[in-house]
Amino acid sequence: MNINLQTLLYLLAASAFIVGLKRLSGPRTARSGNGIAAGGMLAALIVTLIAAEAISWWWLIVGLAVGALVGASLAFRVQMTAMPQLVAAFNGFGGLASALVAGAEFVRAGDFDLPGETMLTMLLSVAIGSITFTGSFIAFGKLQGIITGSPVTYRGQQIVNTLIGLGLIGLGVWAQITQDGAPFWVGGAVALVLGVLLVIPIGGADMPVVIALLNSLSGIAAAMTGFVITNSALIISGALVGAAGLILTKLMTEAMNRSLTNVLFGAFGTGDAGAGPGGEVDADRRVRATTAEDVAIALGYAQQIMVVPGYGLAVAQAQHALRELATGLERRGVKIAYGIHPVAGRMPGHMNVLLAEADIPYDQLLDLDAANPLLQRTDVVLVVGANDVVNPSARDDAGSPIYGMPILEVDHATTVVVIKRSLSPGFAGIDNPLFYDQGTLMLFADAKKALTDLERALGDV
Amino acid sequence: MLPDPFIIGIVVFVLAGFVGFEVITKVPPTLHTPLMSGSNAISGITIVGAVLATSTTNEALATVLAVVAVAAATVNVVGGFLVTDRMLEMFRRPRRVEADREAGS
Numbered sequence: 001m002n003i004n005l006q007t008l009l010y011l012l013a014a015s016a017f018i019v020g021l022k023r024l025s026g027p028r029t030a031r032s033g034n035g036i037a038a039g040g041m042l043a044a045l046i047v048t049l050i051a052a053e054a055i056s057w058w059w060l061i062v063g064l065a066v067g068a069l070v071g072a073s074l075a076f077r078v079q080m081t082a083m084p085q086l087v088a089a090f091n092g093f094g095g096l097a098s099a100l101v102a103g104a105e106f107v108r109a110g111d112f113d114l115p116g117e118t119m120l121t122m123l124l125s126v127a128i129g130s131i132t133f134t135g136s137f138i139a140f141g142k143l144q145g146i147i148t149g150s151p152v153t154y155r156g157q158q159i160v161n162t163l164i165g166l167g168l169i170g171l172g173v174w175a176q177i178t179q180d181g182a183p184f185w186v187g188g189a190v191a192l193v194l195g196v197l198l199v200i201p202i203g204g205a206d207m208p209v210v211i212a213l214l215n216s217l218s219g220i221a222a223a224m225t226g227f228v229i230t231n232s233a234l235i236i237s238g239a240l241v242g243a244a245g246l247i248l249t250k251l252m253t254e255a256m257n258r259s260l261t262n263v264l265f266g267a268f269g270t271g272d273a274g275a276g277p278g279g280e281v282d283a284d285r286r287v288r289a290t291t292a293e294d295v296a297i298a299l300g301y302a303q304q305i306m307v308v309p310g311y312g313l314a315v316a317q318a319q320h321a322l323r324e325l326a327t328g329l330e331r332r333g334v335k336i337a338y339g340i341h342p343v344a345g346r347m348p349g350h351m352n353v354l355l356a357e358a359d360i361p362y363d364q365l366l367d368l369d370a371a372n373p374l375l376q377r378t379d380v381v382l383v384v385g386a387n388d389v390v391n392p393s394a395r396d397d398a399g400s401p402i403y404g405m406p407i408l409e410v411d412h413a414t415t416v417v418v419i420k421r422s423l424s425p426g427f428a429g430i431d432n433p434l435f436y437d438q439g440t441l442m443l444f445a446d447a448k449k450a451l452t453d454l455e456r457a458l459g460d461v
Numbered sequence: 462m463l464p465d466p467f468i469i470g471i472v473v474f475v476l477a478g479f480v481g482f483e484v485i486t487k488v489p490p491t492l493h494t495p496l497m498s499g500s501n502a503i504s505g506i507t508i509v510g511a512v513l514a515t516s517t518t519n520e521a522l523a524t525v526l527a528v529v530a531v532a533a534a535t536v537n538v539v540g541g542f543l544v545t546d547r548m549l550e551m552f553r554r555p556r557r558v559e560a561d562r563e564a565g566s
Contacts, residue, residue: 010509017503018480024496025487031549034499038542041506048509055515056524063515063528067535074536075543086544087498094504094537100530101510107523108514117467215497215504222507227470229510235470236477237506243481244500248493342490349493356551367490 001051009047010233016040017237021244027362044233080357081314084347085143088136088211091218095132098221099188102126105228106184114179121227123172123184127191129221134195136214142204143346149204157201158265164194202264208347209252209263216245248348255342255368257394257405287423290441292450295382295417296457298441302379304335306371308408309351310344312385312420316447319358322384325455326360332458337364339371339381339408341389368406378413385419385447391432402430416440419450495548502541508534 016036023033049055071090078086102125114122141147171187174180202210223238253260299305307326313319326336338360344351352365366374375381383390386408393400394407410416416439423435423442434440443450463469488496511534514527 013506014477017506018484021481021484021488021496021500021503024492024499025484025489027492027549027552030492030495030552031546034495034542034545034549037499037503038546041502041508041538041542044506044509045512048512052513053516055512056528059524059528060512060515060531063511063531064535067532068539070532071536071538071540072543075540075547078544080548083494083498083544083548086540087494087501090498090501090537090541090544091504093533093540094501094507097505097511097530097534097537098507100526100533101507101514104514104523104526104530105510107520107526108516110520115467117465212497215501218501218504222504223474225507225510227467227474229513230466230470231509232470232473234506234509235474237503239474239477240481240484241500241504243478244485244496247482247485248497251490251493340490345494347494348497349490349495352491353494353548353551356548359551362491362552365491 001047006047006051007232010044010231013040013044013047014233014236016043017240021240080354082144083350083353084207084211084345085140087347088140088143088207088214091211091214092133092136092140094218095129095136095214095221097129098218098225099126099129099133099191101225102129102228103188106181116176118228119176119179121224123175123187125221125224125228126184126188127168127172128217128224130188130191131195131198132214132217132221134192135199135210136195136218138196138199139207139210139214142199143207147200151203152200157197161194161197164190164197168194198264206256206263208343208345208350209249209256209260211347212245212248212252213260213264214245216242216249219243219245251342252348255406257402285436287435287442288440290417290443292443292445292453292457293460295441295443296454296461298380298415298417299329299334299382299454300332300458300461302334304337304374304378305329305380305382306337306339306366306375306378306410306413308339308341308381308383308386308390308410309355310341310384310386310389311346311351312387313447314345314351314354314385316385318384318448318451319354319360321448321451321455322355323358323360325451325458328455328458337366337371337374337378339375339410340365340367341386341406341408342368344386344389368408372409372412375409375412379415381410381413381416383410383416383418383420384451387420387432388430390434391430392434392437393430393432397433400430410434411437411439414439417443419443419445419447421446492549492552495545495552498541498548499545502538502545505534505538505541508538 020033020037023029175183219241226234394405511530
């Protein structure tokens, strides 16, 4: 195939990716956008198959068939709650592929003297791809519960990681100058180890940031591979994905009010983050416990209610019970909205997917900017399985470890009902004054049981 | 006189990065998970490089690496697009209670 035609067809594929991403700006057009992007990918693959010379067809078909089978079965079987680990795993495969392509190109070059820039991008592709590969699978293991979700730390960890990082750079420089196989392959192996070491000290609750960042890295690795084989489709797509991952990383760190450095190297969640607001715990603080019947009355006669779901909702598999309750309330003419904090799930937008799965209309899902003004006019807030994202200390108490984190200001509503098993603090071990507030009622129960009870009690209101 | 292909590549990379920022900042938080899995699938474009790398050489090692790369990239592409579609299907229609009532009674 003519190289110019080929390049234009690759441009067509890259344009399909941009159009596809653009259509993700609304739920109505999103699905077709994904289809367009997939079409672009198929076109790029077909162009490559036609244009490629002397490829080993049998091996190629085996690779494609195995990959398609594994990918499709994972995609169809995954539970929506397990989406973060699946995305992490797919990320890992992407990084692996980029690193291997660069490795294969290095072998193919043999004794041929590579141009400096090709060697450089090859090294970057192998390094970034390898770190993405092992880092993603460690993130997968943490999210899946195969390895501990708490940070794995040891003395001098950062020094060790820095030394290994410097060693990797040293090997890179060596390989760049000599184009020898030894520093190239050892460097690849060191990058694989570094991916593991960089992710193990990060706590499970920080995985949303890590996955977003690894997503970005997998894009950068693909772009570097694009430089190696001089293919603009790879360069464009890699840049798009790199940008997407960076934006999501930034949004997530802002939602936690943490710097990226703090997330990556802070080993958050070890419990040494400070013992709450200066230890001034009032002995006479009391919570007001309530019953499902009382809450049902409050909900049934409200005009506007807001549900604030946290990951506890998904852990209790209570999304469908929530949907039942919402339907009952809507039949009574109660207006219902859902306030979704960016870190409500285990990855960006995760909670929205979990609620959409339970058939909750997407136009009722509000982000922080939309939810907070509405809370001023909300009669009852139902907090289900969420804790830190509704903690007023983040706003009021400069001594709190989460001070400055944007929250859903549920205490601005008339009544707050918190459904919780017990008074245990959230993952960061931070006390929540909301529970002791005048306007707060505590409904101590498992989320699913509480919501089912509420729905039943609503029938008698 | 034309610049080096590597320089043209850098131009394309930087411009595509800007396009990416513009397009992706417009994606609402509701769709951030599908955005992530979808863009993930797009990064599987490295499949193009993987296929090209399977070209017959005398180096068995290169072929092995390339075939594993093809498989890994295909997992990323096929799985990524399918799972994104599965999620976006759920965002299809906001079903209203009124509609439920009409259908029910």
